[in-house]
Amino acid sequence: MADPPTTIAHRGFAGHFPENTVAAVRGAADCGADVVEVDVMPTGDGDVVVFHDNHLGDTDESRGVTDCEGLVWDRPTDVVTGARVLGTDQRVPTLADVVAARPSDVGLNVELKNPGTTAIRPFEALSGQDRVAARERWTPFVERVLSMADECETEVLFSSFCEGALAAVRARRPNARLAALFGRRDWKAGATVARRYDVDALHVPLAQVDHPELVDLTAALGTAVNVWTVRDWQDARRALAAGADGIIDDYPDLHRYTTG
Template sequence: MTSVVAHRGFAGVNPENTVGAVRAAADHAALVEVDVVACADGTPVVFHDDRLDDGDGSRGITDGEGAVRNRHPSTVTDAIVLASGETVPTLDRLLAETATPLNVELKRPRAATIRRGTLSPADRAAARERWQPFVDRVLAALDDRRVLASSFCEGALAAVRAESQGVDLAPLCRGFETGRELAARYDADAIHPSLDALRAADPDALAADLDAGHAINAWTVRTWTEARDAARAGADGVIADYPGLERWLDE
């Protein structure tokens, strides 16, 4: 049976990455996905974009200003998301005020430059070191709460595995072979390909990963036709912006 992961707490109908969104999505998804990034002092906050405002390609979804990595946590957590009355939460607050199973995407440490995808052996150690302080703080906040940790960045996946063998992992990818490689290297439990990557995946490779026990969750699904296509392509789950798509997953 294909399951639904609520992307940012069903960002199509809720103010994304907020406590309210996670609570609203909890009864309609197997997991609720949230993004975590670092403030100036390294505090993990639940947010997606580089900036609180609309500079440098960010969407301007809060009434705050500046790059999150340069702001004190109190400045970030005072920012109101999409005029909803919901503010940007710290990861600690989100965990304290919700109980639903989470998919935590490790989005960005304080480092201004991060690299997605696979890395050469020579680059892996440096990437892990850049991520390690932030990942350690995230894992400390999670304590014994069961989550699925995901990331586009090999450095983040390596940092999780350096700290813990017990945390469930899922590489995010825009090419299925990249996801397979990272899943094998870091003993991942799932692979999260884009819907286009899933459609283009070699059927034998996909079948091999499913047989190996890797859950395949496709992102980001926004329509019933995309949900149907993901299920027909072999996905175990869809990372979706809207609730209600599960009716199309088990035709």
């Protein structure tokens, strides 16, 4: 019998719990997640918080996740961490809060979402001075993230769509575990970044799980393939049929409904 896939709780099973909160982390662990995935960015005071959208409120591409307004990295920490998430009593946590809440037998995947600027150049493989500038842009924030991740009893997996983020982690922690996040359209950039940093995992969108170059890339790098975002049993079936090692899912136990 094949080994079950690694279950990576996307934002702490975002379809089941208020995303990226302490309750989501604890709930995902209780539901049997192998790994909990969270997003991080800085507040205006430079503290690392667990949040996905750029804005606290409903504006631009942000979804109105909290009852507050403003660009996360422009707002003071007490405002950000005082914001209620999705109409619940849960507040936006710091990364330190999440690290403390996570059981030691559950892994942590920290997605480096933003260092506090819109100039992050996601989905690109950079070259020359552009790569150096991107790495330096991410470095101060990455250093704060790494200091908090050091409190984990288990090794943390760092992932990002941004080469600058992965470059900054690799420069500061040569042995850190990295995952390259692939965009939905441009396979080439993700593959280039994955090779460049000898990553430990490929985080591939469901739409790209059948890409013909995936088998060759994983064989060359010896990496795991984790598929995002799995939202129902049909997504899970497709991902596992394609040979995924893990599923980054919004709901618990989806891998149980993929046979027959």
